[in-house]
Amino acid sequence: MAKKMVAIVGRPNVGKSTLFNTLAGERLSIVKDTPGVTRDRIYADVEWLNNKFTIIDTGGIDDGAEDIIMRSMKEQAEIAIETSDVIVFVTDVRAGVTAADIQVADMLRKSKKPVVLCVNKVDDFEKFESFVYEFYNLGIGDPYPVSAANRQGLGDMLEKVVEELGLGENSGEYDDDEDTPKIAVIGKPNTGKSSIINRLIGSERLIVSNIAGTTRDAVDTRIKRNGREYIFIDTAGLRRKSKIKDEIERYSIIRTVAAVERCDIAILVIDAEEGVTEQDTKIAGIAHERGKGMIIVVNKWDLVEKETNTMKKMEKEIRQKLAYMPYAEMLFVSALTGQRLNKLYDTIDFVEQYCCLRVQTGVLNEILAEAVAENEPPNDKGKRLKLFYITQVSVKPPTFVLFVNSKELAHFSYVRYIENKLREAFIFKGTPVRIIIRERKEKEL
Numbered sequence: 001m002a003k004k005m006v007a008i009v010g011r012p013n014v015g016k017s018t019l020f021n022t023l024a025g026e027r028l029s030i031v032k033d034t035p036g037v038t039r040d041r042i043y044a045d046v047e048w049l050n051n052k053f054t055i056i057d058t059g060g061i062d063d064g065a066e067d068i069i070m071r072s073m074k075e076q077a078e079i080a081i082e083t084s085d086v087i088v089f090v091t092d093v094r095a096g097v098t099a100a101d102i103q104v105a106d107m108l109r110k111s112k113k114p115v116v117l118c119v120n121k122v123d124d125f126e127k128f129e130s131f132v133y134e135f136y137n138l139g140i141g142d143p144y145p146v147s148a149a150n151r152q153g154l155g156d157m158l159e160k161v162v163e164e165l166g167l168g169e170n171s172g173e174y175d176d177d178e179d180t181p182k183i184a185v186i187g188k189p190n191t192g193k194s195s196i197i198n199r200l201i202g203s204e205r206l207i208v209s210n211i212a213g214t215t216r217d218a219v220d221t222r223i224k225r226n227g228r229e230y231i232f233i234d235t236a237g238l239r240r241k242s243k244i245k246d247e248i249e250r251y252s253i254i255r256t257v258a259a260v261e262r263c264d265i266a267i268l269v270i271d272a273e274e275g276v277t278e279q280d281t282k283i284a285g286i287a288h289e290r291g292k293g294m295i296i297v298v299n300k301w302d303l304v305e306k307e308t309n310t311m312k313k314m315e316k317e318i319r320q321k322l323a324y325m326p327y328a329e330m331l332f333v334s335a336l337t338g339q340r341l342n343k344l345y346d347t348i349d350f351v352e353q354y355c356c357l358r359v360q361t362g363v364l365n366e367i368l369a370e371a372v373a374e375n376e377p378p379n380d381k382g383k384r385l386k387l388f389y390i391t392q393v394s395v396k397p398p399t400f401v402l403f404v405n406s407k408e409l410a411h412f413s414y415v416r417y418i419e420n421k422l423r424e425a426f427i428f429k430g431t432p433v434r435i436i437i438r439e440r441k442e443k444e445l
Helices: 016-024 027-031 066-083 099-111 125-138 154-165 193-201 245-262 278-289 310-321 342-355 361-374 412-426
Strands: 005-010 043-048 051-057 086-092 115-120 143-145 182-186 219-225 228-234 265-271 293-299 329-332 387-394 399-404 434-439
Touching: 005 016, 005 066, 005 245, 016 043, 016 051, 016 086, 016 115, 016 154, 043 154, 043 245, 051 154, 051 245, 066 086, 066 099, 066 245, 086 099, 086 154, 099 125, 115 125, 115 154, 125 143, 143 154, 182 193, 182 245, 182 278, 193 219, 193 228, 193 265, 193 293, 193 342, 245 278, 265 278, 265 342, 278 293, 293 310, 293 342, 310 329, 329 342, 361 387, 361 412, 399 412, 412 434
Parallel strands: 005 051, 005 086, 086 115, 115 143, 182 228, 182 265, 265 293, 293 329, 399 434
Antiparallel strands: 043 051, 219 228, 387 399
């Protein structure tokens, strides 16, 4: 189930990041230490009046010539248009309507995407009321005056966002082609993502070249094999290479987030000659923390000089750098020659099987009892952890609720031990497993 996406766009220094951080609130601190994920977060899950959606901060260039800033603004708008369901366009009441605002407003208006116009830094509405009305000249709807720094006016703006998203009882989560597995092909530009999909479908539908970022848009490719359909989501590269290195990474991550939100399984494509880079770990972390099935595809294997155990050595190195996702399946392939690509469909089916696996409560509790008998739960100051029972509550990923007498006593290491016991019993290859700890008193059971 994918959350809908809201992109925040605007000139430098209008308060985009302040608005982003204010809306994200403490949620950032919950996930910022996920291994492999950048601390400079540009996306976060937000909940407003029981409506859930994902916000993305498209960022911007902090300084530079006017033409560079304008080009960056246009790129931001393009990214927002491509990846989001609603766009929040942030402006600065103190600066008024600028030429850059007008040009971006024109792009957003032509896109036909819903736009919520946010006029920031209105910390005194009576003082700035007449200035706010100036923003009607942009022609993209009512301006919503806010002060992101002071948390003023956010309620009205968020109500408009929720209205434009069309959120209801589904809390912003939607599922297209529920029974058709959706696979996002993710990774850095120029690792061969499009080439792999072209090999799988046997045509040159996606543009391929050795220029990083040839693919502009995220492209869905529907493939039928042995009577079963698959939807491959090719995460876009970049339209052109920006002069600002940080922007390349930012845009790549934004597109990855949008694709991963929609997928069931993520295929991380790694360049065999480069090995795992810092950017690879960040991209993999996005799929990991969102609970997606995971397949690591090491592409361009034909270009690597082989010695004894070359593959085993590289697999060990990759596992070490992506140690937070030991469950991921791994394949060494060549999109150029087609080497081992025939195994990818079987691996996808294999991983999906475990992503969707449901286990009966009775069987789960037999495994739990055996685990407790083999390794007694920890105790602290004379108080011992008691595990009452476990039940599965959802799939994609398999998620379990474990009822205990004390959350504080449920140390990470013992919960990981229980997870490992579940994996021993039911495999769960290629998928993360979530265990939610709930505290219950014995008399409540």
